[in-house]
Amino acid sequence: MRQLELRHIRAFVCVTNHLHFSRAADELEIAAPSLTKLIQEAERLLGVRLFHRTKRSVVLSAAGSAYLAEALAALEHLARGEERAGLAERGELGRIEVGYVASAVYAGVLQRAVGAFRRLHPGVDISIREVPMDTIAAMLRDGLLDAAYVRPPMPLEDGIEATTVHRDRFVLALPEDSALAAAPELKPSQLRDQYFVLPEQEAGTFEVARRGRFSPRLGLRPGTLAAVLACVSLGGNVAVVPHALAGCIALPGVVYREIAGKPIASEIALAYRKFERAPAVRAFLAFAKNG
Incomplete structure (x- = not known):
């Protein structure tokens, strides 16, 4: 009819x-x-x-x-x-799923990118969630995430890329009653006999051990940086963590000290699908990578 x-x-x-x-x-x-x-x-x-x-x-x-x-x-x-x-x-309407590791929040990277993008693109709904770093590549591949803030280095699957968006350095988190805490900075060799709590990003810990010419004694792997610091606060362990934590987390029983020598780079990168099609996601990626 x-x-x-x-x-x-x-x-x-x-x-x-x-x-x-x-x-x-x-x-x-x-x-x-x-x-x-x-x-x-x-x-x-x-x-x-x-x-x-x-x-x-x-x-x-x-x-x-x-x-x-x-x-x-x-x-x-x-x-x-x-x-x-x-x-x-034009990428001014849609929905974006953004994952992040906690240090992206501690460094302010997530807040700056997502907050500013929301103000410029009020029609785009951005959902954020903290996710374990070892699941991020698969979540991007499967479409469960559209972008994610990670701490390189990390393995990336085919079709997934990462761009550095923030540069920091690693420092030491020590129990405040440790004899090592008396010094403003510590040489890697001074940490030979310490037990290390491992965060998700282990690269800093192993670089300290390499510079100190020792094999690190590895303790717990509690997951998040907050959990890592909680382990340090209980005594008996040290941890190599991003400097950003020193400025925003003052945990009872924990002090931060510099690592002597050339700074050990600690980066935050934005991971995403290489051939992204959604205009809103492409607009966010362009904004976040240049922000």
């Missing part, structure tokens, strides 16, 4: 605006007979008379007045849909 089309609705609304077929036809840039045909088709499909027409006047019928409100609403709805489609195409 044939139904009313958008061209019929637009023709009807245009005639109601002018109440004159010739002027309405000029606005629509069609011939007056073609406009008359469109209105006649609309009336036939609706089964009502939309206008009362004479040689001198055109007025809306009762049915036409009733239909006008719905026709205007339909056109407004379509215009809004067109606008939203354009916003989505």
Whole structure:
């Protein structure tokens, strides 16, 4: 069964605006007979008379007045849909799932990127969640995450890339009653006999051991940095952690000390799918990588 089309609705609304077929036809840039045909088709499909027409006047019928409100609403709805489609195409509308490791929050990287992007793109819904670093690559691959803040180095699957967005350095977290805590900085060799609590990113710990020419005594692997510091606060363990923690986590029983020598780089990177298609995600990645 044939139904009313958008061209019929637009023709009807245009005639109601002018109440004159010739002027309405000029606005629509069609011939007056073609406009008359469109209105006649609309009336036939609706089964009502939309206008009362004479040689001198055109007025809306009762049915036409009733239909006008719905026709205007339909056109407004379509215009809004067109606008939203354009916003989505430009990356200004959509949903993004962002994962992060805790140090991205401690360093302020997550807050700066997500907060600023939200202000610039209020139509984009960004969901954030802390995730274990060893699950991030698979979650990006499977579409459970669209972007993730990680601590390199970490293995990346095919199709996943990472760009450094923040640079820091590693420091030592020590029990405050440790004899080592008396010094403002410690040489790696001084840590030979210590037990190390391992955070998710182990690279700093093994670099300290390499510089100190010893094999590290490895203790617990509690997971998050907060859990690592909790282990240190109980005594008997040290940990190599990002310097950002020293500025924002003051835990009872824990002190931070510099590592002597060339700073050991501690980075935060943004991981993402190499061939991302979603405009909103691409817009966030471009913003976050340059922010």
